[in-house]
Amino acid sequence: MADMLALDFMQRAFLAALLVGAVAPLVGVFLVQRRLALIGDGMGHVALAGVAVGVLTGSSPVWAALIAALVAAVVVELIRTSGHSQGDVALAIIFYGGIAASVVIISASPKGTPGTLTAYLFGAITTVTQSDLWIFGALTALILVTFALLRWRLFAVASDEEYARSAGLPVLPLNLALAALTAVTVVVSMRIVGLLLISALMIVPNAAAQVLGRSFRSALFWAVGIGVLSAVGGVGISYAANTPSGGTIVLLAIGCYLAAAVGSALIGRARRSAHLEAEKHGHEHGPGCGHEAIPHDDHVDYVHDGHRHAPHLGHYDEHDPDHVHAAGEGDSGGRR
Amino acid sequence: MNTGPSAVIELADAAFGYGERPVVSDVTLSIAPGEVVAVLGPNGSGKSTLVKGILGLADQFAGQVRLFGVPRAEFREHPRLGYVPQRHTLSGTVRATVTEVVATGRLSRQRWFGRFSGTDATHVERALSLVGLADRERVDVADLSGGQQRRVLIARALAGEPEVLVMDEPTAGVDAANQHVLAEVLARLVAEGLTILVVTHELAAFADLVTRVIVVDNGHIQFDGPAPEFNDRRQDVLHDHDFHHHDHELTAPARQVVPRSVEVPRPGRRRG
Structure with a gap:
């Protein structure tokens, strides 16, 4: 080195x-x-x-x-x-x-x-x-x-x-x-x-970042991190392995993308099996919807007929009624 | 009705369209502050083209357009006019949170070198609470339902503090629960004193709020009058299958329209 x-x-x-x-x-x-x-x-x-x-x-x-x-x-x-x-x-x-x-x-x-x-x-x-x-x-x-x-x-x-x-x-x-x-x-x-x-270096780090980030802003940070890691790492490997730098950099970026995609798919599967979707209902929960609202970590739950509904993607998840919440438990599941 | 310098939107013999051909023509109308105007009409009638023409998104072929008393070409106070486009989805290609999308509604009020200020943040929060999405601000918009995304677009327009809100089909493809929420949102905006121009298929959702109805058919204004008058005469005025009034097509005494099937392709027929 x-x-x-x-x-x-x-x-x-x-x-x-x-x-x-x-x-x-x-x-x-x-x-x-x-x-x-x-x-x-x-x-x-x-x-x-x-x-x-x-x-x-x-x-x-x-x-x-x-x-x-x-x-x-x-x-x-x-x-x-x-x-x-x-x-x-x-x-x-x-x-x-x-x-x-x-x-x-x-x-x-x-x-x-x-x-x-x-x-x-x-x-x-x-x-x-x-x-x-x-x-x-x-x-x-x-x-x-x-x-x-x-x-x-x-x-x-x-x-x-x-x-x-x-x-x-x-x-x-x-x-x-x-x-x-x-x-x-x-x-x-x-x-x-x-x-x-x-x-490839303009696109692939962003592809990986879209998997890892939760907002436009945070995805950008991921993308720049992966871009720098791939470019600098690729140059280092290129020297050590005597390979063309461009190809090495891009393969490294694609490796980051695959790792991100596979990792997030595995985590997503684990979370899906752990979360329970609430019954379908023709009601949109929101501020002032008439159901008691309980702020909960990064989202708001609504008490609906005695159980708690947590907004998740386009539907609602069911919270265990007597569920006591530990910080960071994140049981709303998936990426939000 | 409602003519004079106080009009927020004023059209005189205006014609709008795309490329070579006008889609709507001979449009003369004037909208006063505080009015809640529904623009009705079958698919391809030109009602979307009409509002796009007002906004400068369609080509103008004839006539005059004045916004807040200023000719369209010289109009620079874009934030006063909030636009909610007809879109079924928000960009799914990159992540963007609800707040990030709504914050773009502030751009027209920001200077080139300006930063996103506390005032900007306040207006974004206020817009989100007006549409009932204050609890979803950090969610990726792509994860919301269609109706919720529609409300994000309304919030984006509201974030710019508009005096007039122009909405294109806000209820299309939205489920009943969300249509109900949308109507509530609209009621809140009316209470705020906003002037609203809404292009819609489903007047029912907003029936209580609308003060005036404009019916566009085949590129022309077929009816323009207060909502009660429209309700009395709606069966004469509407004859499209969207409104399920085929049976009454021939009963119109005034403003007689030639009955025809909407399945027949018309010249100038164009989506929206």
């Missing part, structure tokens, strides 16, 4: 992993919310064309990729918003055009072969330069500030665009902002995770 951290390139790789692990899930959650889980993948394809142009012209591949991804992000969002019947096909043309152009352009470069692109596609820990790190740091700061400022507006637009518009929120600018955030995230990740796999 110590010798790994003593290496300059590993220090840079860990720092880059920390940055991308933290921001990718923050941007990804809105893509999950809007059912656009694959859009980051397409932007990665276009960013790759930017990389190829950078290699060919001898300029920085990071800047060229950033410009390509940002342009693609805006165009893609405008096509989506237009709702044109051929919009989906237009997106496919842009995305595959990007990856096709990158392969052709790179082969025109005296220094490059299509093989040169592998490191950009799948991530490589040895490639993070000091100047990359400065750019990534600045871009990460930009993403964090934008996220902090816009997160609830992005949440509102993603959860109910029609309502957001009626409330006077600037829906199109917010959607463009999210597209730009996605493009920037793609670029920040291009060294460590790779342009073909970045979408």
Whole structure:
């Protein structure tokens, strides 16, 4: 461990992993919310064309990729918003055009072969330069500030665009902002995770977090935790096992997701067998419904014909009538 | 009725629709503060398009729309108008608690750099207790029943402290127990002095609260009058199977409508 951290390139790789692990899930959650889980993948394809142009012209591949991804992000969002019947096909043309152009352009470069692109596609820990790190740091700061400022507006637009518009929120600018955030995230990740796999780091930690969290906010904390753990852990394993960092990071994230899903299914099964659903009744309990209300841990029970009903999901659970409650017993069951 | 500068919503010869084609047209109406207006009509009649047009969610083809005396295009005081869209489910793709969803109703009142303040929290709590969901604030909305989710959407609109509440089919697909609760919620809002515009299939649930009825059919306003007058003439005015009045279709003396089966596709027919 110590010798790994003593290496300059590993220090840079860990720092880059920390940055991308933290921001990718923050941007990804809105893509999950809007059912656009694959859009980051397409932007990665276009960013790759930017990389190829950078290699060919001898300029920085990071800047060229950033410009390509940002342009693609805006165009893609405008096509989506237009709702044109051929919009989906237009997106496919842009995305595959990007990856096709990158392969052709790179082969025109005296220094490059299509093989040169592998490191950009799948991530490589040895490639993070000091100047990359400065750019990534600045871009990460930009993403964090934008996220902090816009997160609830992005949440509102993603959860109910029609309502957001009626409330006077600037829906199109917010959607463009999210597209730009996605493009920037793609670029920040291009060294460590790779342009073909970045979408996974935006999405998979959120998939796991949706299982573990109980609110949008708490799920975000889980997602960032899992993102950082996967990215930093993946870089470490990548060094030790001599594997491409991107693939290692994503497999680690998927492992987290599977552990979360299996664990929660087992706990859910145990709880279900332990909880008793109240008789069906055509009455909605609520404040002032006429039944005595008893605050109970994180919910309120209602005394109905001498027994206690606890709201659970869309129905009510039965509390044992002479049940004395110990703190944190949580017999309302399931996730709430 | 109710014309003049005091009107909260005023339409003159307005036409709304989507894309190329208006769905409702020749709409002239004026809603005064404190009115509780039900917009009735069969599926595809254009009643949802009418309220979406008022809100700026449908395209306007003709006429004028004034909100609180201000032309629609210049209207910036969005929080004064609360909208409860017709939705059967809330986003199930990510977790969101009841409070988190309702808090988005405060966004239109917040500055870009503003934080969620104590005032915001107070209004969210108040909105939740008005709809009877104060005990579910930390529950994931996806875990609530359809009727409860509908009340979350009402609370979201209320959190913005609106003066006018526009609701699109709040009772559609809601069981009887929840319809009853919804009617109680609405009664509470009427008591608060809110002006309400509710698009509905089921007037029965709100019959006691509604002061005025507008019937939209085939893209035009077929009836607009006080609720008692509507009750006297409802069999003349309604002729759609949604209202089970087929037998009385031919009895209308005034405002005669040509009877036809709703199964026949009409030009401009569109959901909502």
